[in-house]
Amino acid sequence: MKRISMVKAGLIATGLLLSSINAQAASQTLDKMKSTGAVTMGVRESSIPMSYTTGDSRFDGYHVEICRMILGDIKDKLGMNTLRINYQPVTSQNRVPLVQNGTVDIECGTTTNNTARAKDVGFAYTLYVEEVRIAVKANSGIKSIADLNGKKVATTTGTTSVQLLRKHERANGVNFDEVFGKDHADSFLLLESGRADAFVMDGSILAGNIANSKNPKDYKIVGEVLSTEPIAIMVRKDDPEFRAAVDASIAKIVANGNMPKLWNKWFLSPIPPKNIVVGLELSPATKNAWANLNDKPAEDYNKK
Amino acid sequence: MDLGIFCKGTLDQEPVEHCFSALFAFGKNPDPSYLDWLMKAWGWTLAVAALGLILALLLGALMGTLRTLPPENKFNRFLVRFSTAWVELFRNIPILVQVFLWYHVVPAFIPVLKAFPSYLLVSIALGFFTSARIAEQVRAGIQSLPSGQKSAATALGLTTFQSYRYVILPMALRIVIPPLTSESMNLIKNSSVAFAVSVPELTLFAMQAQEETSHGVEIYLAVTLLYALSAFAVNRVMAYIEKRSRIPGFIVGNSEVAAH
Numbered sequence: 001m002k003r004i005s006m007v008k009a010g011l012i013a014t015g016l017l018l019s020s021i022n023a024q025a026a027s028q029t030l031d032k033m034k035s036t037g038a039v040t041m042g043v044r045e046s047s048i049p050m051s052y053t054t055g056d057s058r059f060d061g062y063h064v065e066i067c068r069m070i071l072g073d074i075k076d077k078l079g080m081n082t083l084r085i086n087y088q089p090v091t092s093q094n095r096v097p098l099v100q101n102g103t104v105d106i107e108c109g110t111t112t113n114n115t116a117r118a119k120d121v122g123f124a125y126t127l128y129v130e131e132v133r134i135a136v137k138a139n140s141g142i143k144s145i146a147d148l149n150g151k152k153v154a155t156t157t158g159t160t161s162v163q164l165l166r167k168h169e170r171a172n173g174v175n176f177d178e179v180f181g182k183d184h185a186d187s188f189l190l191l192e193s194g195r196a197d198a199f200v201m202d203g204s205i206l207a208g209n210i211a212n213s214k215n216p217k218d219y220k221i222v223g224e225v226l227s228t229e230p231i232a233i234m235v236r237k238d239d240p241e242f243r244a245a246v247d248a249s250i251a252k253i254v255a256n257g258n259m260p261k262l263w264n265k266w267f268l269s270p271i272p273p274k275n276i277v278v279g280l281e282l283s284p285a286t287k288n289a290w291a292n293l294n295d296k297p298a299e300d301y302n303k304k
Numbered sequence: 305m306d307l308g309i310f311c312k313g314t315l316d317q318e319p320v321e322h323c324f325s326a327l328f329a330f331g332k333n334p335d336p337s338y339l340d341w342l343m344k345a346w347g348w349t350l351a352v353a354a355l356g357l358i359l360a361l362l363l364g365a366l367m368g369t370l371r372t373l374p375p376e377n378k379f380n381r382f383l384v385r386f387s388t389a390w391v392e393l394f395r396n397i398p399i400l401v402q403v404f405l406w407y408h409v410v411p412a413f414i415p416v417l418k419a420f421p422s423y424l425l426v427s428i429a430l431g432f433f434t435s436a437r438i439a440e441q442v443r444a445g446i447q448s449l450p451s452g453q454k455s456a457a458t459a460l461g462l463t464t465f466q467s468y469r470y471v472i473l474p475m476a477l478r479i480v481i482p483p484l485t486s487e488s489m490n491l492i493k494n495s496s497v498a499f500a501v502s503v504p505e506l507t508l509f510a511m512q513a514q515e516e517t518s519h520g521v522e523i524y525l526a527v528t529l530l531y532a533l534s535a536f537a538v539n540r541v542m543a544y545i546e547k548r549s550r551i552p553g554f555i556v557g558n559s560e561v562a563a564h
Binding site for chain 1: 314315334407408412418422499500502504508511512514515516518
């Protein structure tokens with residue numbers, strides 16, 4: 001019995017070794033990291049607290065820190081002494097092409113994993129699930145979508161939240177007036193100046209804007225979740241070995257119990273450079289994503 | 305290119321039964337298509353621009369005239385200073401900033417304005433901004449008249465008001481129709497800033513619809529076409545007015561060149 005299992009273990013170990021040698025041989029990203037001693041991380045300039053600049057071309061954030069942990073892990077696995085990380089700021093428009101053409105090896109911003117993008121790029125396990133929520137003034141008495149009847153609801157032009165609101169209005173028979181901000185700051189100003197009674201947007205954006213406002217205590221995030229979207233680290237599609245290495249690191253980070261600590265650090269504690277507290281509580285959806293690591297696209301989250 | 309996108313529903317992006325229902329069931333169709341939405345957005349663009357244009361032409365003609373008043377008494381001198389201040393105030397601030405001022409800042413001081421819908425505030429902003437530019441054109445038109453015209457009016461015993469009403473303005477306003485045409489067309493195009501304060505006009509449609517459908521090329525082509533069409537329609541109307549108001553023998557009448 002024992003002997004068989006030993007043999008089995010030996011076979012498995014050999015197999016793993018072989019496959020890992022194969023993997024290294026086939027993975028252009030891992031090859032590139034080994035030969036150049038450097039890797040390029042795609043980051044966002046102002047997606048607080050996920051990925052943002054803290055000045056002087058330094059970048060930090062929840063996803064950025066996780067990516068650094070992953071890359072550190074891969075560096076050790078490859079037996080390298082040092083690995084230089086180059087930071088490449090990306091935008092919503094260029095992030096997918098930059099990953100596709102190899103400029104960026106690993107994108108650590110705020111990219112929604114959906115089926116359309118999954119045709120062009122690969123996504124690692126989801127570690128953050130964005131929820132579309134409602135922000136209101138604390139004294140408004142609004143507690144749910146139903147309370148929005150006859151109210152003015154702000155959201156930002158050119159976001160999926162606009163479409164989401166429209167669908168909700170039709171489906172639930174709640175009648176509200178939509179007002180549109182040019183960008184998130186404008187939408188928040190609509191709420192602040194009383195032009196709107198509520199601001200519907202991604203939870204982290206709402207929490208960030210509230211934290212940055214004159215009196216954060218005057219605002220509250222309330223009500224049911226209008227939509228959920230998995231935000232994931234993006235890698236090249238044609239390099240499954242690299243993606244497997246990233247996923248293996250993520251599994252390790254989660255297994256070591258680091259995730260709640262990282263959440264506390266970035267979402268519930270003062271963060272540089274201005275020492276604001278985002279103040280977004282850990283959602284059940286994100287907790288669930290940690291417990292059951294997966295790379296399901298957004299479409300799977302909103303199936304009813 | 306896939307123009308079929310305009311026949312898809314705005315809720316589920318499935319093809320709809322009646323691609324174009326904007327004219328017959330304006331706003332009542334529970335399942336509007338992107339074409340319906342586009343038409344509605346065009347309507348908002350035209351409404352905001354038309355309101356702004358009326359305001360701009362009235363105020364512009366008034367302020368431009370006031371700037372040329374002879375400084376013969378205290379009241380006239382006040383009017384000249386006031387109209388000069390008006391022009392300098394409204395032509396030195398970018399239009400987008402003016403729109404924000406009318407929407408966010410001014411209502412903070414004049415609470416009545418809070419009840420005004422945003423399209424009205426944008427029309428005011430556009431109207432005032434353009435009125436400053438029209439005022440300068442009207443002033444230039446008046447000052448381009450030979451001084452003999454004014455003297456002749458005075459010699460006939462006309463008061464200042466009468467000489468403006470019967471002699472100066474009928475001449476000057478005819479001269480400035482071509483630059484007024486440009487200004488009116490500019491106003492149509494400038495109305496795109498209305499998207500910034502949540503008027504659901506063409507630019508807002510373009511930004512939103514291209515995010516929802518990922519068909520940016522088709523959406524922007526359609527929106528560009530409608531802007532161009534609107535501005536060109538204004539151009540034709542002004543050309544018609546210019547042609548009909550021409551008086552043979554007058555300064556403008558001597559020119560055989562048609563308006564462009």
